[in-house]
Amino acid sequence: xxxxxxxxxxxxxxxxxxxxxxxxxxxxxxxxxxxxxxxxxxxxxxxxxxxxxxxxxxxxxxxxxxxxxxxxxxxxxxxxxxxxxxxxxxxxxxxxxxxxxxxxxxxxxxxxxxx
Amino acid sequence: xxxxxxxxxxxxxxxxxxxxxxxxxxxxxxxxxxxxxxxxxxxxxxxxxxxxxxxxxxxxxxxxxxxxxxxxxxxxxxxxxxxxxxxxxxxxxxxxxxxxxxxxxxxxxxx
Numbered sequence: 001x002x003x004x005x006x007x008x009x010x011x012x013x014x015x016x017x018x019x020x021x022x023x024x025x026x027x028x029x030x031x032x033x034x035x036x037x038x039x040x041x042x043x044x045x046x047x048x049x050x051x052x053x054x055x056x057x058x059x060x061x062x063x064x065x066x067x068x069x070x071x072x073x074x075x076x077x078x079x080x081x082x083x084x085x086x087x088x089x090x091x092x093x094x095x096x097x098x099x100x101x102x103x104x105x106x107x108x109x110x111x112x113x114x115x
Numbered sequence: 116x117x118x119x120x121x122x123x124x125x126x127x128x129x130x131x132x133x134x135x136x137x138x139x140x141x142x143x144x145x146x147x148x149x150x151x152x153x154x155x156x157x158x159x160x161x162x163x164x165x166x167x168x169x170x171x172x173x174x175x176x177x178x179x180x181x182x183x184x185x186x187x188x189x190x191x192x193x194x195x196x197x198x199x200x201x202x203x204x205x206x207x208x209x210x211x212x213x214x215x216x217x218x219x220x221x222x223x224x225x226x
Contacts, residue, residue: 004158033213042119042218043159043204056213090158094211101147101166101211106158 002027004093004107012113018079021110025072025093031055032074033094033104034066038087049074078112086114118142119207121217129225134192136220138205141186145207149214150179150190153202162203163190195224 005024013019025032033056034046045058049068068074072093078085088111092104120139128134136150146167151159165172165179165188172179178191192199202221206214 006158035216043216045213045215048213058213088156092158092214096211101164101208103149103161103164104214105161106151109156109158111156 004091004105006089006091006107006110008110009108010111010113012115013081014115015081015083017081018077019081019112021076021078021089021091021112023074023076023091023093023107025074025091026095026105029093029095029105030072031094031096031104032068032072033092034074034076035090035092036060036087037090037109038084043090046076081114083114086112088112117218118145119205119215119217121203121205121220123220124218125221125223127223127225128195130197131194134190134195134199134222134224136190136192136203136205136222138188138190138217139186140188140207142207142209142215143186144209145215146210147208148179148181148188149206149208150177151204151206152199153204153219155202159204192222195222197224197226200224 031050033048035043048056066076088109090109091107094104149164150162153159181188202219205217208214
């Protein structure tokens with residue numbers, strides 16, 4: 001069974017540009033969450049999608065957005081990039097959502113560098 | 116608001132001894148707790164979890180203890196091995212909602 005796949009693994013963008021990151025969850029998993037990890041910080045929750053609907057959202061500006069497709073694949077978009085957006089972006093998938101506790105499995109992450 | 120705290124940024128133990136990693140939380144509504152292992156520039160790997168209806172869960176060398184009254188959980192690794200050297204992340208969630216993570220504790224196991 002394939003794990004969580006994130007593409008691309010590495011990305012370099014300039015300030016002001018926008019970027020789209022992709023995440024394919026484990027087959028059968030319907031919940032996808034996105035996290036940001038910056039140096040010295042823990043994982044900060046961005047948002048969670050379940051069955052194509054955003055269920056939860058963290059405290060990030062509107063420049064950060066996402067969506068989920070009918071096959072559960074998810075994309076995250078960051079517009080008007082800032083230097084502070086440089087981080088490791090992690091995607092996690094879960095088998096269930098909506099009140100059921102279960103472990104989440106992470107992808108390898110996308111390392112975004114904004115110059 | 117840091118709802119999950121790991122107050123020890125690092126821990127060093129000798130191979131074969133016990134490693135104890137600690138985690139505190141502030142939100143009494145959390146009902147599910149997880150530990151992840153993380154290497155630099157990689158995604159976290161799930162280790163072990165515990166529901167709030169239990170106070171202990173064991174999986175091989177890893178045991179997680181939960182003290183709800185103190186809002187505290189700990190991960191015990193016995194015996195510790197050099198391959199256990201990594202950053203350990205504590206996470207908590209409520210009714211399947213998104214996980215909140217601590218900042219992590221870097222464990223070094225010396226041969």
